[in-house]
Amino acid sequence: MRSVAIKGKREFEIKEISEPVSDGKNVIIDVKKTGICGSDIHYWVAGEPVGLVMGHEYVGVVTNPGSREDLKVGDRVTALPISPCLSCHACKSGNPQYCIHTWDNATGLSLTNPGGLAPKMAIRPDMVVKVPDNITDEEAAMTEPTAVGLHASRLADIKVGDKVLVVGGGIIGLVSAMFAKMEGASLVVVSETNKARGEKAVSLGVADDWMDATDPKFMENVMSKTEIGFDIVIECCGNAKAVSSSLMAVKTGGTVVLVGVSIDPVSIPTAIAVMHELKLQGAIAYTKEEFQTCIDLMSSKKIDMLKFLDSVVGLEDVQSSYEKLTSGVSDAVKIIVDPNK
Ligand SMILES: NC(=O)c1ccc[n+]([C@@H]2O[C@H](COP(=O)([O-])OP(=O)(O)OC[C@H]3O[C@@H](n4cnc5c(N)ncnc54)[C@H](O)[C@@H]3O)[C@@H](O)[C@H]2O)c1
Ligand SMILES: [Zn+2]
Numbered sequence: 625m626r627s628v629a630i631k632g633k634r635e636f637e638i639k640e641i642s643e644p645v646s647d648g649k650n651v652i653i654d655v656k657k658t659g660i661c662g663s664d665i666h667y668w669v670a671g672e673p674v675g676l677v678m679g680h681e682y683v684g685v686v687t688n689p690g691s692r693e694d695l696k697v698g699d700r701v702t703a704l705p706i707s708p709c710l711s712c713h714a715c716k717s718g719n720p721q722y723c724i725h726t727w728d729n730a731t732g733l734s735l736t737n738p739g740g741l742a743p744k745m746a747i748r749p750d751m752v753v754k755v756p757d758n759i760t761d762e763e764a765a766m767t768e769p770t771a772v773g774l775h776a777s778r779l780a781d782i783k784v785g786d787k788v789l790v791v792g793g794g795i796i797g798l799v800s801a802m803f804a805k806m807e808g809a810s811l812v813v814v815s816e817t818n819k820a821r822g823e824k825a826v827s828l829g830v831a832d833d834w835m836d837a838t839d840p841k842f843m844e845n846v847m848s849k850t851e852i853g854f855d856i857v858i859e860c861c862g863n864a865k866a867v868s869s870s871l872m873a874v875k876t877g878g879t880v881v882l883v884g885v886s887i888d889p890v891s892i893p894t895a896i897a898v899m900h901e902l903k904l905q906g907a908i909a910y911t912k913e914e915f916q917t918c919i920d921l922m923s924s925k926k927i928d929m930l931k932f933l934d935s936v937v938g939l940e941d942v943q944s945s946y947e948k949l950t951s952g953v954s955d956a957v958k959i960i961v962d963p964n965k
């Protein structure tokens with residue numbers, strides 16, 4: 625079957641790979657839609673691992689339910705892409721997201737388990753989640769990034785009336801901003817280096833305002849909006865400048881939630897964190913309960929994820945879509961791939 629695989633730095637190739645086979649346990653699906661994620665962009669920029677078929681935000685139709693007796697052929701499903709060991713302390717405490725093995729065989733994030741940039745996939749049965757009829761394929765494919773934002777905003781422990789800055793207006797930043805508002809923040813601001821994305825955060829209604837992260841008067845703007853700095857900053861970029869601006873923009877004693885991921889170490893002014901007694905809170909992925917909560921929120925129309933969707937493209941257009949998403953000027957935030965288009 626045709627797939628899109630990493631070939632080199634910022635380069636994909638269309639590649640034939642073998643179709644997944646049933647081992648009696650895994651669930652085999654026909655992939656309907658697969659989202660492009662900011663984490664995928666890191667792998668594409670690095671150009672490795674060569675041969676990786678990405679796509680960890682997917683929805684599909686069951687063709688073989690494997691060991692899942694509650695599923696039948698034709699059911700629509702999505703899944704958590706993680707692969708927890710189930711036996712370590714993290715797994716046993718209900719936190720499979722930080723099991724040290726959880727990314728070893730993650731779907732669409734490891735060479736062992738190709739992802740949704742192909743028309744068929746095999747998924748670990750215990751990670752598969754049914755999709756209700758009243759949400760679209762596109763919404764279902766956005767469950768995963770929605771759950772990342774929910775997990776981050778929960779760890780931010782936002783109090784009603786807090787002023788929250790979200791650094792980075794990609795899908796993770798926008799969803800985090802959306803949940804910050806739902807949790808009662810009195811002011812939600814998104815900072816961006818890409819003006820089009822900053823303005824979009826406001827026009828989509830998830831942020832009250834946006835700030836230009838490249839503006840030399842950035843800190844003056846922070847203080848004019850907050851007087852003492854933001855109560856909470858949620859960092860959704862992962863680069864040194866973004867993390868540093870997060871440390872500077874939060875109030876003394878405030879909390880910075882680190883969601884952005886960097887493969888390389890990031891150099892940051894730790895003295896600010898020390899002198900201002902900041903709390904640094906990491907946030908990785910989501911729990912199963914949070915994943916299901918996001919499906920429920922979409923199904924009950926409490927959240928609208930479709931407003932973040934820009935376009936649906938075929939496998940041939942994956943390369944140009946990644947280029948668009950990293951152009952630094954486009955307002956496109958979420959591009960979804962239909963491997964059968
Ligand atoms: N912790 C987790 O579980 C988790 C899950 C998914 C994604 N992520 C990470 O979260 C980050 C965001 O993901 P995404 O899909 O939204 O990515 P994205 O690349 O679409 O968005 C990042 C945004 O940050 C902006 N930006 C870059 N530098 C900035 C700066 N100094 N100040 C303000 N804005 C800046 C970019 O213009 C871009 O719009 C990525 O690093 C991704 O790997 C983490
Ligand atoms: Zn993702």
Ligand SMILES: [Zn+2]
Pocket residue numbers: 708709710711712713714715716720723724725
């Ligand atoms: Zn484990």
